[in-house]
Amino acid sequence: MSLILDVQDMTMDFGGLRAVNNVSISMEQNEIIALIGPNGAGKTTFFNCVTGVYTPTRGGISIQPPGGDRESIKGLKPSRITEKGLARTFQNIRLFPNMTVIENVMIGRHTQLKSGVLGAILRGPRTRAEERKVLEDSYEILKKLNLGHHVNDLARNLPYGAQRRLEIARALATEPFLLLLDEPAAGMNPQETRTLEALIRKIRDTEKVSIFLIEHDMSLVMSLSERIYVMDYGKLIAMGTPQEVKNDPEVIKAYLGEEVSA
Amino acid sequence: MTLQQIKKTALVSLWFVFLTFPIMVIRVNTITQTITWRWHNMAFIALGTFFGGLLWRLALDRKPASARQAKQPEVLTEDPDVTDVKAESGIARRLGILRVKVAQKRTRRSLIALAVFSALLFPHLSSLYQTNIMITALIYVMLALGLNIVIGLGNMLHLGYIAFFAVGAYTYGLMHQYLGLGFWAALPVAAVLSTLAGILLALPVLRLRGDYLAIVTLGFAEIVRILLNNARNLTGGPAGISGIPRPSFFGMTMNLYQVSIYIYYIVLAAVVLTVFVVWRFENSRIGRALVAMGEDDIAAEAMGVDISRVKLTAFALGSLWAGIGGVIFASRTAFINPASFTVWQSIIVLSCVVLGGMGSIPGVIIGALGLILIPEYLRAFSDYRMLVFGAILVTMMVFRPGGLIQKRRRAYTFHVEEQK
Ligand SMILES: Nc1ncnc2c1ncn2[C@@H]1O[C@H](COP(=O)(O)OP(=O)(O)OP(=O)(O)O)[C@@H](O)[C@H]1O
Numbered sequence: 186m187s188l189i190l191d192v193q194d195m196t197m198d199f200g201g202l203r204a205v206n207n208v209s210i211s212m213e214q215n216e217i218i219a220l221i222g223p224n225g226a227g228k229t230t231f232f233n234c235v236t237g238v239y240t241p242t243r244g245g246i247s248i249q250p251p252g253g254d255r256e257s258i259k260g261l262k263p264s265r266i267t268e269k270g271l272a273r274t275f276q277n278i279r280l281f282p283n284m285t286v287i288e289n290v291m292i293g294r295h296t297q298l299k300s301g302v303l304g305a306i307l308r309g310p311r312t313r314a315e316e317r318k319v320l321e322d323s324y325e326i327l328k329k330l331n332l333g334h335h336v337n338d339l340a341r342n343l344p345y346g347a348q349r350r351l352e353i354a355r356a357l358a359t360e361p362f363l364l365l366l367d368e369p370a371a372g373m374n375p376q377e378t379r380t381l382e383a384l385i386r387k388i389r390d391t392e393k394v395s396i397f398l399i400e401h402d403m404s405l406v407m408s409l410s411e412r413i414y415v416m417d418y419g420k421l422i423a424m425g426t427p428q429e430v431k432n433d434p435e436v437i438k439a440y441l442g443e444e445v446s447a
Numbered sequence: 448m449t450l451q452q453i454k455k456t457a458l459v460s461l462w463f464v465f466l467t468f469p470i471m472v473i474r475v476n477t478i479t480q481t482i483t484w485r486w487h488n489m490a491f492i493a494l495g496t497f498f499g500g501l502l503w504r505l506a507l508d509r510k511p512a513s514a515r516q517a518k519q520p521e522v523l524t525e526d527p528d529v530t531d532v533k534a535e536s537g538i539a540r541r542l543g544i545l546r547v548k549v550a551q552k553r554t555r556r557s558l559i560a561l562a563v564f565s566a567l568l569f570p571h572l573s574s575l576y577q578t579n580i581m582i583t584a585l586i587y588v589m590l591a592l593g594l595n596i597v598i599g600l601g602n603m604l605h606l607g608y609i610a611f612f613a614v615g616a617y618t619y620g621l622m623h624q625y626l627g628l629g630f631w632a633a634l635p636v637a638a639v640l641s642t643l644a645g646i647l648l649a650l651p652v653l654r655l656r657g658d659y660l661a662i663v664t665l666g667f668a669e670i671v672r673i674l675l676n677n678a679r680n681l682t683g684g685p686a687g688i689s690g691i692p693r694p695s696f697f698g699m700t701m702n703l704y705q706v707s708i709y710i711y712y713i714v715l716a717a718v719v720l721t722v723f724v725v726w727r728f729e730n731s732r733i734g735r736a737l738v739a740m741g742e743d744d745i746a747a748e749a750m751g752v753d754i755s756r757v758k759l760t761a762f763a764l765g766s767l768w769a770g771i772g773g774v775i776f777a778s779r780t781a782f783i784n785p786a787s788f789t790v791w792q793s794i795i796v797l798s799c800v801v802l803g804g805m806g807s808i809p810g811v812i813i814g815a816l817g818l819i820l821i822p823e824y825l826r827a828f829s830d831y832r833m834l835v836f837g838a839i840l841v842t843m844m845v846f847r848p849g850g851l852i853q854k855r856r857r858a859y860t861f862h863v864e865e866q867k
């Protein structure tokens with residue numbers, strides 16, 4: 186059994202604050218798993234550690250791409266981790282607002298391309314072919330995510346739901362084996378959320394990309410994920426199938442506690 | 448024209464009155480130690496700017512009204528779940544836009560041809576004086592285009608750009624003084640050295656952003672200037688280096704007039720080369736990555752863009768043009784000293800980029816030409832020259848804060864053919 190992602194005893198401190206406390210999470214190929222927990226539990230920080238934005242204070246992170254070798258990615262730069270096949274979206278949308286939709290996706294293709302500065306200036310046949318290909322490929326990805334009609338629009342002019350989808354499109358353009366989605370349904374209406382659910386499934390099934398998601402929308406999490414991890418105050422408090430997690434007293438306490446204080 | 452716009456215009460003219468007050472109203476007579484208050488000037492300025500501003504606003508209002516009408520339906524199709532009907536009409540509309548774009552392309556081609564043609568003829572149709580001014584302006588065009596890579600594309604506030612101009616100029620000056628080398632030998636060396644200097648500056652500032660980057664680059668330029676000032680034995684200090692030769696042309700001797708025309712063509716060729724390279728660069732993989740980094744560096748990094756690499760490239764490529772410009776500058780003035788490379792010069796180049804339109808090649812060119820040529824041609828206004836110039840700048844920033852010609856993103860059209 187090969188774990189495509191294996192995080193062991195990861196701890197992340199911000200000064201005196203322990204945002205992630207000894208968390209171990211692993212996943213297999215083609216799984217859809219979710220990480221849930223009350224606000225401030227440390228979910229986004231966990232993602233940031235895995236994708237290289239922060240280097241965890243302690244613990245190990247290793248990956249094994251399908252058909253590849255196991256290797257540690259702890260301490261690598263975010264761009265290197267993306268190259269290795271992990272792609273992510275952001276909780277607060279981070280598109281390139283003044284670039285067009287297709288340009289956003291073309292940036293996602295960056296690691297798949299080779300041409301350097303000199304090649305760009307001379308623009309020989311190889312560079313030209315590469316540029317043509319990146320346009321076509323990017324457009325294909327846009328169509329897959331139902332964004333084809335927005336190609337030349339500026340990213341910042343897209344409606345909210347489309348911006349979320351564009352973030353996914355851009356992440357898929359890096360050709361990942363694991364896609365990390367940080368609250369993809371945040372701010373969506375129920376209908377958009379349902380479309381998103383189908384989309385995530387489709388990505389997993391047709392693109393063979395495993396999905397790791399953080400989400401607050403419980404109905405989405407429960408119907409989509411095969412396994413769920415629950416965090417509270419930086420610690421992992423539960424793990425299991427949606428059914429198991431739903432009935433876990435610790436989880437209920439964490440969420441009830443939040444509701445009471447809210 | 449709404450009441451609010453009138454109010455805004457009034458506010459702007461009030462600003463003008465305030466800004467121009469010390470120069471236009473107060474006159475100090477240093478001999479008799481008296482002050483004359485010229486209140487009538489104040490009235491002129493207030494009324495002049497107010498009505499001028501109103502006229503300008505009217506002119507602006509009229510244009511976008513029609514443009515806005517044409518644009519509106521586009522926004523309405525932005526529903527994520529497009530029905531077939533909507534998609535259909537969307538394509539039709541895009542086809543319409545496409546045709547406009549082709550037409551635009553044709554006008555753009557002829558505009559470029561016209562610009563190059565008149566640039567080629569210019570020295571033959573104008574006086575020596577004008578050719579010389581134009582050489583200066585074109586050097587600034589080069590500088591602005593180079594700085595535009597760092598500021599316009601990469602969105603990094605770089606206040607030390609003139610240091611690389613100095614590297615180029617001093618490379619030539621010193622190579623001539625100590626090695627007796629000429630213009631054409633110095634040019635490639637200066638290009639390499641300024642590029643290296645760019646990388647040298649970029650290395651320590653890779654992790655800096657915004658204000659911090661601005662401060663460090665500013666400091667860097669000052670260090671270079673002070674170094675040049677103090678290394679008297681090598682650079683001659685404040686006295687500078689003189690007797691720098693003009694570029695040679697196969698050993699031909701040329702009179703002043705011919706040499707000016709020759710330099711003019713050299714700098715014109717350099718500008719064309721710069722435009723070409725910058726244009727190709729910004730539409731390339733690395734150029735796109737640089738723009739993305741300027742928009743959001745964390746997202747760019749998450750997309751696999753190696754931020755450090757891209758930053759180094761931007762600084763290196765940006766500095767290269769300053770170095771080449773510096774050699775041409777040294778050969779034109781025949782004399783250089785550290786006073787030509789102050790922070791003020793950096794600010795002027797920065798203004799060229801910002802006023803012209805960050806990231807837009809035509810914008811930056813027009814910005815630089817305007818910023819250098821207008822003060823020259825305003826000499827007719829003698830004392831009021833800088834005042835008029837300042838007024839033009841302020842007006843610009845009030846009415847077009849994004850620069851004269853704003854960057855347009857490239858539109859791709861392959862999808863239309865495909866869906867038809
Ligand atoms: N860069 C940082 N510096 C200091 N503290 C941080 C930093 N990033 C996150 N934290 C803190 O770490 C804790 C966990 O934050 P995190 O964003 O991971 O929570 P989360 O589970 O994603 O919450 P939410 O559901 O609201 O998105 C919070 O207390 C937060 O204030």
Ligand SMILES: [Mg+2]
Nearest residue numbers: 228229230276
């Ligand atoms: Mg979060």
